[in-house]
Amino acid sequence: xxxxxxxxxxxxxxxxxxxxxxxxxxxxxxxxxxxxxxxxxxxxxxxxxxxxxxxxxxxxxxxxxxxxxxxxxxxxxxxxxxxxxxxxxxxxxxxxxxxxxxxxxxxxxxxxxxxxxxxxxxxxxxxxxxxxxxxxxxxxxxxxxxxxxxxxxxxxxxxxxxxxxxxxxx
Numbered sequence: 001x002x003x004x005x006x007x008x009x010x011x012x013x014x015x016x017x018x019x020x021x022x023x024x025x026x027x028x029x030x031x032x033x034x035x036x037x038x039x040x041x042x043x044x045x046x047x048x049x050x051x052x053x054x055x056x057x058x059x060x061x062x063x064x065x066x067x068x069x070x071x072x073x074x075x076x077x078x079x080x081x082x083x084x085x086x087x088x089x090x091x092x093x094x095x096x097x098x099x100x101x102x103x104x105x106x107x108x109x110x111x112x113x114x115x116x117x118x119x120x121x122x123x124x125x126x127x128x129x130x131x132x133x134x135x136x137x138x139x140x141x142x143x144x145x146x147x148x149x150x151x152x153x154x155x156x157x158x159x160x161x162x163x164x165x166x167x168x169x170x
Contacts, residue, residue, distance in 0.1 A: 048136045051168050052166060053166065053167075054166040058079065060143075062074045064132065069098065074107075076091070076092050078091075078164055079161060086157070094107040104130070105128065107126075108128070111123055111125075113150070120151045124145065126146075138169050142166075143161070143163075
């Protein structure tokens with residue numbers, strides 16, 4: 001009974017930390033959650049929308065500006081594996097990332113340790129490296145998310161997606 005209670009406590013703390021990390025990650029820096037309602041950019045011009053799957057068989061979605069100079073949003077689902085043995089799927093997104101003249105896209109985000117109500121802290125490192133072809137019909141690359149949870153009782157957990165490959169087409 002005592003072991004079940006401890007296991008439940010670990011799961012509850014991890015669940016809280018995950019929710020907290022998603023909220024903190026979604027509200028800060030250049031990586032943010034987004035809801036898409038239209039396939040046009042700020043000028044009203046048609047945008048390019050590309051979708052596909054990751055090497056983990058989860059969805060990936062990208063919207064490029066009409067002029068092809070910005071990835072207005074990139075969203076992905078990532079399978080996370082933790083040192084504790086826990087596994088979960090987390091959504092992640094980047095907004096407003098510049099596309100170089102050669103089609104390369106690079107985005108990164110580091111979340112400094114942030115404390116939650118129960119004293120747990122969460123920090124994360126997020127990176128995206130991709131390339132869109134000249135006709136803007138295919139975008140492929142690698143996405144990587146690493147999240148560190150430190151709990152008030154001194155325990156911690158590291159959850160990592162590993163390098164996740166993806167390809168999205170229009």
